[in-house]
Structures are given as structure tokens and as C-alpha cells.
Amino acid sequence: MALVRDRGLVRMLERRYTPVKPLVDEMRRGYELPAIFYSTRHKMKAGVCYSIGGRTIRLTINPHLKPEHIEPVIIHELAHSIVQYLHGNVQSHGREWRHWMYKLGQNPKARHDFFYLYELRKGDWYACERCGHRVKTRRPLEERGAWHRGCRGLFRLVEAGKDLPPRKAALDVMPASDKSAKIKELLGQLKQAQGMKAESRNIRRQLRMLGHTGGLRHSL
Numbered sequence: 684m685a686l687v688r689d690r691g692l693v694r695m696l697e698r699r700y701t702p703v704k705p706l707v708d709e710m711r712r713g714y715e716l717p718a719i720f721y722s723t724r725h726k727m728k729a730g731v732c733y734s735i736g737g738r739t740i741r742l743t744i745n746p747h748l749k750p751e752h753i754e755p756v757i758i759h760e761l762a763h764s765i766v767q768y769l770h771g772n773v774q775s776h777g778r779e780w781r782h783w784m785y786k787l788g789q790n791p792k793a794r795h796d797f798f799y800l801y802e803l804r805k806g807d808w809y810a811c812e813r814c815g816h817r818v819k820t821r822r823p824l825e826e827r828g829a830w831h832r833g834c835r836g837l838f839r840l841v842e843a844g845k846d847l848p849p850r851k852a853a854l855d856v857m858p859a860s861d862k863s864a865k866i867k868e869l870l871g872q873l874k875q876a877q878g879m880k881a882e883s884r885n886i887r888r889q890l891r892m893l894g895h896t897g898g899l900r901h902s903l
């Protein structure tokens with residue numbers, strides 16, 4: 684599953700948009716907040732604003748972002764979305780985008796520096812056979828006969844790369860006891876939410892993220 688709904692994302696988006704809504708409406712009425720999802724396909728991208736003909740179809744956010752980095756990314760993409768609606772295809776991080784970043788209370792910065800995302804990049808590890816220096820790359824180095832510039836040693840493949848499973852980082856930091864308590868709590872909520880479709884779906888999604896999958900749909 685590539686797109687994951689998350690109520691927290693929607694709330695954050697709404698919260699950041701509300702103060703600028705009058706300003707947007709003043710310029711052109713009819714802007715509607717786009718749908719927002721986590722996209723498990725994102726590796727190095729922090730977020731994406733996908734628009735067609737000035738209307739944003741969806742915003743997607745990298746699920747591997749640290750919690751404190753999620754909101755800045757939402758604001759960055761929201762600014763793109765507003766600019767698309769008001770100005771169309773202008774320069775992506777140009778004057779208009781910077782203007783709306785300021786209005787949204789964020790310092791305009793076009794590139795993110797969440798370097799930990801780069802580690803998720805699918806790639807192979809190579810090591811210099813002379814000094815042991817390691818590099819990760821998606822391009823096969825051997826075909827190009829790459830040399831380590833530092834010492835003139837030849838790079839050799841040491842480890843073929845793999846993607847990390849989605850949200851692994853988030854799950855790993857939660858102690859097992861907290862996890863089972865949270866699952867218990869969610870299962871209780873799920874029982875109460877019977878018949879409320881959106882609510883149940885949201886709870887089930889949280890349960891899946893905690894690794895609780897087996898037979899849920901059948902048991903409740």
C-alpha cells in the first residue's frame with residue numbers, strides 16, 4: 684500500500700491553513716485543501732505536492748520523517764499547493780512560493796536537510812579495497828571501474844542494499860510493553876466504533892502500524 688491516510692496529517696494541514704485562508708480567499712475564492720497521505724514509496728523525498736491544472740490532487744508525506752519534521756514539510760507542500768491555485772505554473776520555489784511560506788509562518792527553504800532520509804535510499808555498499816572507505820550508491824560501481832579518489836584504491840561491492848520496511852524507525856522506538864498497552868486500548872476503541880466506518884478504518888490503520896494484523900477483520 685503506497686498511500687496511508689492519517690488523521691493527524693489532515694489536522695495539521697487544516698491547522699496551518701486556517702490563518703491564511705482569508706488571504707487566499709481575498710485573491711481567489713474556491714481553494715480547497717487537498718487530500719494528504721503518507722506515501723510509503725517516498726525514500727529521499729520529504730513530501731510531494733501533486734497538482735493538475737492548478738488544482739492539487741494530493742499531498743504526500745514521507746512516513747520516515749521524524750515527528751518534528753512533519754509539520755515543516757506539510758507547510759512547504761501547502762505553499763506549493765496555494766501557489767499552484769493562485770499563480771499556476773510559476774517557478775516552484777520562486778517569489779510566490781516564498782511569499783506564502785512567510786504567510787504560513789515558515790522560513791522559505793527549498794531543500795530539506797533531513798539527512799537521515801538518505802539512509803533509506805535503496806543502494807549497494809562499496810568499500811575501497813585499499814583504505815576501507817565505504818560508499819552507498821544506486822549505480823553499479825564495478826561496471827564503471829570506480830576508484831577511490833582519496834587513495835586510488837578500487838571500490839568493491841560489500842553489501843547489496845535493501846529498503847527498510849515502512850515506518851520501521853517509528854515502531855522500533857516504542858517499548859514492547861507500551862505497544863501491547865496501546866494495542867489493547869485501540870481494540871477497545873474499535874469495539875466502540877462499530878458501525879462508524881471512517882473511525883474504525885483509522886483505528887485499524889493504527890493497529891496495523893503497531894504490527895497487530897492477524898484476523899482483526901474477522902474477529903470484530
Ligand SMILES: [Zn+2]
Binds near residue numbers: 759776
Ligand atoms: Zn518544494
Ligand SMILES: [Zn+2]
Binds near residue numbers: 814815833834836
Ligand atoms: Zn581508499
